[in-house]
Amino acid sequence: MQDQAERIERGRARDLLTGAQVLSGQLGKTIQRLRKAYNLSLSELAEQSGVAKSIISQIERNETNPTLATIWRLSQALDVSIERVLATNDEEPFIEKASRADTPILVSEDGRVRLAIIGWVKTIEWLQWYDVSADPGGVLDSDPHQRGSVESLSVREGVFEVEVAGVVQTARAGETLRYRCDRPHIVRCVGELPGRATMVVIMKAAVME
Template sequence: MGIETKERGGRELESGAQIVSGQLGKTIQRLRKAYNLSLSELAEQSGVAKSIISQIERNETNPTLATIWRLSQALDISIERVLSSGEEEPFIDKTSRSDTPILVSEDGKLRLAIIGWIKTVEWLQWYEIQAEPGGELDSEGHQRGSIESLSVTSGEFEVEVGDIIQRAKAGDTLRYRCDRRHIVRCVGDQPGSALMVCILKAAVME
């Protein structure tokens, strides 16, 4: 999208102010904090100056579409969703399978589809897990006080938190503190699937 508009002389790129809602700054800041990125880190990943990102988050500048595109790429979200507005209007939001971000575990045996809504990512995140036998997701702790819930839909999983290990089969749900290192494993000899929801500390703040 950003590349195509450059070929038309850049006029469209400068029209970002005409279509960006006042929610843009909040959206960028919410995503950055959800991924635990500093302004400097997001600047490095996106190629957008730290000072510009700071001004965008405070709604003190009208960024071009090229800038929004670079930020959306760094934050793994489509530019259309970054630019969306009308929070109080009725809507049905759809994300196709091909547009759903996928994370792959280090062993390559577990895939984590990010199916949560971007507007809640700062305090509520949810994922779809597809795993081969033996696949595991080894995660560092989230914000202090955060809770994770794993609902198994097929196969068998186990969760390890500290010295505690608990198993769950299809139809079972495990809930556990995730503000410390925690490991989710697909056990047994069959592939497994599960839905994982993470309730971050921000959900109970204020």
């Protein structure tokens, strides 16, 4: 039984390695998108993964075929499964399921607002969406995104407050706030109850004058 399990595991590793070589063109884009989703520089990802900065740069530019061990270290640092990093070919139909454990979580500085990245990694450069959960009093203080970017916050539970350039608006369950996010903006969970919301960020949107 043990020998059979070892053969299966070796076969799985071999398949993944073959997939890494075949999909190296897509792999570089995936690593880069995941890195940007976490707002990590090449140096920061190198420090967290133990993979040299120069190697990560070569992977993102599709100038090298990384080993399975290298892909595993990067996937661990980016908090996603190795299967997700080795995504399927763009031309193939697919149904992708991300488990709770495989969903990256961003946390606000005060630790009271959590953003689960539920958007598709391939759209991270122009479209991002998150499942937001916040404790009462939680604050998400964000730097400006690209010029023309727009954020949409649809409240499902509780009460949220958004402040942009000194202008404040409040939304309750069933209401949505849309606002320019190419300037400093703050999202607060106000009231006595926890809040839940869906946040969508449209990058490079038409500039509103």
